Structures are given as C-alpha cells and as structure tokens.
Amino acid sequence: MLPTLGLLLACQLIGEVTVRGIGLSIPGPVLGLALLIVILRLRPALAGDLRPTISVILANLSLLFVPAGVGVIGNLDVLSEDWFALLVVLVLSTLLAMLASVGTFIAVRRLTEGPAK
Amino acid sequence: MTGVANLWSYLSTTPLLWLTATILAYLAADAIARRLHNHPLANPVILSVLIIAPVLWVTKTEYATYFEGAQFIHFLLGPATIALALPLWDNRETIRTSVAPILLALVAGSVTAAGSAILLAQAFGLSTDVILSLAPKSTTAPVALGISEAVGGLPALTAVLVILTGIIGAVIVTPLMTVLRIKDWRARGFSVGLASHGIGTARAFQVNPTAGAYAGIAMALNALLTSLIVPVLVRWLI
DSSP states (O other): OOHHHHHHHHHHHHHHHHHHHOOOOHHHHHHHHHHHHHHHOOOTTHHHHHHHHHHHHHTTGGGHHHHHHHHHHHHGGGGGHHHHHHHHHHHHHHHHHHHHHHHHHHHHHHHHOOOOO | OOHHHHHHHHHSSHHHHHHHHHHHHHHHHHHHHHHTTTTTSOOOHHHHHHHHHHHHHHOOOHHHHHHHHHHHHTTHHHHHHHTHHHHHHHHHHHHHTTTTHHHHHHHHHHHHHHHHHHHHHHTTTTTTHHHHTTTTSSSSSHHHHHHHHTOOOOHHHHHHHHHHHHHHHHHHHHHHHHHHHHHOOHHHHHHHHHHHHHHHHHHHHHOOOHHHHHHHHHHHHHHHHHHHHHHHHHHOOO
C-alpha cells in the first residue's frame, strides 16, 4: 500500500511542479496520470503491485467527492434566484453532452469495427 | 454539562471529528446504495451529503470547520486521478482498437457540453458572469475552477455547478442508456465520464470496470480539451 501511495504522490508532485514550472494550462494530476502510464510501459510488472491499493481507491471514488458535495449545500445561495433556470440548463446540457458523445462513439465504432458485436 | 461542553470544544477544534464523520457517513451511504442494488438515485455522494449536512446544521458547524477534517479526503482526488492510469493500462488493447471513436466522441461531447451550456443559459437570459461560470461545468473540479477564473467567471459558483453536473450525470446515465438500448460499456462509460467528470466516473466503476476505465479516459481527455475550447467558445458565443 505505501509504495503505491508514494508512487501516486510522486507522480502528482512531478505533474504539479512541471505544470507550474512551464506554465502549462493542463492540470497537474492529468500530467501525473500520463507519467504513470509511461512508467507502466517501461515496467509492466509494476501493474500487479499497484493493483490492490488502486482497486480500493477507485472502488470508493465517490467518497472523495463528499467534502465538495457538502460544500454545495452550504453554497446553494450562490445559485440565487436563477436556481431553477440553472438546474434546467445543467440537466439539458448534461443530457446533450452524453447523447453527442455516446452517439458519435457508437457511429464511429460501427464505421471502423463493423456492426456491433 | 461543563464536561460535555469541554468535550465538544475539544472535538470541534480537531480534524478528527469531521474526518471520522465523513468516512462513517460514506460507509452508511454505500451500504444503503448496495441494499438498493446501486439504484441510480441512491447515489453515494448524494446520500453522504444528506447524512452530513443536517449534522452540521444541528451542531451549527461552519463549512470551513468541517473542511478542516474533510480536507484529508478531498486531497486524495489528486492521487485518485493518477490512479486512473492503471485501468487505462489494463485496457490498452481495447483502447488501441477504439482510438477513432474515442477522439471523435471527445470532440463532439466536449463542444456540446460547453456550447450547449452557454447557448441554453443565454436562452434563459442568465447573466454573463453566470454563463462564464457555467461553461466548464463538465470538467473535473480543479480544472473547471481554473477555466472559470481564466474566462472571468465566479469560481465559487462553478464549484457548485460542477458538483451538481456530476450528480445529474451519475443519476441519469443508466436510465438514459437503457432507454437508448446501448449495451457497449465503452460507449456508456465514455459518455458519462465526459459529461460528468469524476462523479460520473465513480458511478461507472460502480456499474462495470470497463465502463469505469472509459469514463476515466473521457474525464482526463475532456479536462484537456475543455481548457482549450472554452476560451474560444466564449469569444464566439458571448
């Protein structure tokens, strides 16, 4: 567990330092993710060592959003009198984004891979 | 009574209380969600918030005090993002065969997510600073806040809109895909990760590991693309 956490944190640290150092507009953890993929490519055997800890983290990903979610309750007043319009916009826009991406994904997959399996 | 008061004044100044409360609330929420067979509406994030918020209200605890304890969990969002490298690595063969669907679905979804938010908000007559805060709502929170700040939105409002978007997507994805009869876990996961970032990805992992991996890909790629396209869309549309 500890070596895995150490590696994840080190990747994040390198990601954050690089992003800030060069002034990139991508988030530090996303660069850290790319770095870990490069590391896995160089040392494929590492995947087995990382799996137990990472499985626990990803299976409980929802937990990590709870502090921010609680913050939403305390900050609902920033939605002010626009709350209903904002909620409708969020629902419709989220729906449209999912339809656009799932539709494109399925259509392109059919063109490139042939009919659905 | 003074004993209780002393105990409370101790507990309310240490991170221990709210850190423990957050984990216990999540465990209870997760148990409820499982008992309801992970029904879309029984979202563990919503349930946890519904457990904690009344406790904070009754004890008159400020969010800042709560966050002193909860920040240790919040901090793990960074390492968890990097942890997504493993499912991506595990799925590298299927990803290699679906590069074209991934890239085109990314562009279509990303432009739709930000563009439809801007256009719908304009149709509803919302003010410009609200629209600017809304545009990056489908990306993961730290990225969305950065984009919002860069284009002149209100980061505090963006934070609320991002979390709500995550929850909305996590709740509607399963019914939507069932109605559309889409059974491809890659497509299902990709769309919810794109539209609803980490909360959608958490939902996808709850349902299917392949969906989770594709949701993670979509979330990471959309964070990159949205930070490039929102400034452009804002210039065109506003």
